[in-house]
Amino acid sequence: MLSKKEKDLIKEIWERLTPVAAEIGADALLRMFASYPGTKTYFSHVDISPNSSHLLSHGKKIVLAIAEGAQDISQLTVTLAPLQTLHAYQLRVDPRNFKLLSHSMLVSLACYLGDEFTPVAHAAMDKYLSAFAAVLAEKYR
Amino acid sequence: MVEWTDAERSAIINLWGKIDVGEIGPQALSRLLIVYPWGQRYFQAFGDLSTNAAIMGNPKVAQHGKTVMGGLENAVKNLDNITKTYAKLSTMHSEKLHVDPDNFRVLAECISLCVAAKFGPSVFTAEVQEAWQKFLSVVVSALGRQYH
Numbered sequence: 001m002l003s004k005k006e007k008d009l010i011k012e013i014w015e016r017l018t019p020v021a022a023e024i025g026a027d028a029l030l031r032m033f034a035s036y037p038g039t040k041t042y043f044s045h046v047d048i049s050p051n052s053s054h055l056l057s058h059g060k061k062i063v064l065a066i067a068e069g070a071q072d073i074s075q076l077t078v079t080l081a082p083l084q085t086l087h088a089y090q091l092r093v094d095p096r097n098f099k100l101l102s103h104s105m106l107v108s109l110a111c112y113l114g115d116e117f118t119p120v121a122h123a124a125m126d127k128y129l130s131a132f133a134a135v136l137a138e139k140y141r
Numbered sequence: 142m143v144e145w146t147d148a149e150r151s152a153i154i155n156l157w158g159k160i161d162v163g164e165i166g167p168q169a170l171s172r173l174l175i176v177y178p179w180g181q182r183y184f185q186a187f188g189d190l191s192t193n194a195a196i197m198g199n200p201k202v203a204q205h206g207k208t209v210m211g212g213l214e215n216a217v218k219n220l221d222n223i224t225k226t227y228a229k230l231s232t233m234h235s236e237k238l239h240v241d242p243d244n245f246r247v248l249a250e251c252i253s254l255c256v257a258a259k260f261g262p263s264v265f266t267a268e269v270q271e272a273w274q275k276f277l278s279v280v281v282s283a284l285g286r287q288y289h
Contacts, residue, residue: 027262034267035274103250110257111265117258119193123176 002131006124007073013121014067017112021067024108025059026051032104039097066105069132076135088139095140098133105129143279145220152272156256157217159264165255166210167203171196172251173244180244210252216280224283231287242285249277 002010017024030050033040046054069079077084087093106125110117145153173180174196181190187201196202212230219226234240253274257265265273 027267031267031270034271106254107257107265107270108262110254111262114258114261117254119172119175119197122172122254126176 002073002124002127006120006127009121010073010124010128011070013109013113013125014063014070017063018067020112021063022056022060024105024112025061025063026055027059027111028101028105028108029055029059029062031107032101035104036097036100039100042091042093042097062101066129066132070128073128073131076131077138080132080135084136084139087136092140095133095137098136102126102129102133142221143223143275148268149272149275150220152269153220153276154217156260156264156269156273157213159260160210160256162210162213163207165252165259166206166208168206168255169248169252170202170206170209171199172255173248174202176251177244177247180247183238183240183244209248213280216276216283220276223279224286227280227283228287231284234284235288242281242288245281245284246278249274249281252277 029048033043033048040048043054046052048055048058065080065083069076072079106122106129109125110122113121174184174190175193184190184202184205187199187205189195189199190202215226216223234242234245253270256273257270
């Protein structure tokens with residue numbers, strides 16, 4: 001469960017990261033590909049090397065979606081409805097991978113925010129990303 | 142037997158050389174108790190864990206964090222023999238302490254995040270992260286090995 005304070009903190013952090021969405025997103029993806037090579041199988045048709053345009057644009061897309069969800073966490077199911085359909089019927093990414101990206105995203109946040117990545121921020125972010133992943137997988141079955 | 146590339150070996154040893162176990166250990170354990178509060182079940186004898194401030198200021202948590210983190214020294218020194226090195230600890234965690242081994246994985250994640258926050262992206266690169274997480278996953282696996 002997210003408290004009001006946590007929701008505000010999450011919203012504030014993602015608002016601040018929106019201008020560097022491509023950088024953060026690409027960093028998280030690169031970390032995920034390096035640590036969990038199985039995740040690369042979903043990108044065999046594109047160039048995901050460091051600084052490739054696809055990596056940056058895809059990273060940006062993901063971070064912007066996470067930031068949008070953070071604007072009103074109580075409405076996640078509504079906000080994510082189109083992405084739910086996309087992931088369930090078209091992309092069919094095994095939802096276990098959402099955990100891997102979430103962890104990689106937390107590492108990117110920790111690197112980027114340093115001291116500001118306090119235990120409170122960490123807990124709030126972890127809870128939010130778990131909720132985000134759960135909603136994203138809702139239409140799978 | 143785990144295969145380590147030369148790059149992975151040096152990444153792990155280099156990173157370990159930078160880590161202050163007295164700093165990262167307490168941070169990582171505090172985070173586990175704060176972010177995954179059900180982990181507190183194993184630390185009822187530690188006194189006040191009722192608030193984040195209490196956890197972060199708790200000397201028993203700090204000492205234990207330092208002990209656990211310091212224990213990784215053995216793994217770094219025995220990269221080719223981690224399973225055997227941790228066999229006794231694994232038995233102890235299973236038979237005496239009754240710790241759910243999933244907690245080892247969770248603590249490993251907390252350790253990685255503390256290291257990332259401390260050293261930033263120029264030290265904790267994607268490649269270093271890969272080697273470090275692989276190392277921790279071998280330790281986690283070794284700790285769970287003797288459970289039955």
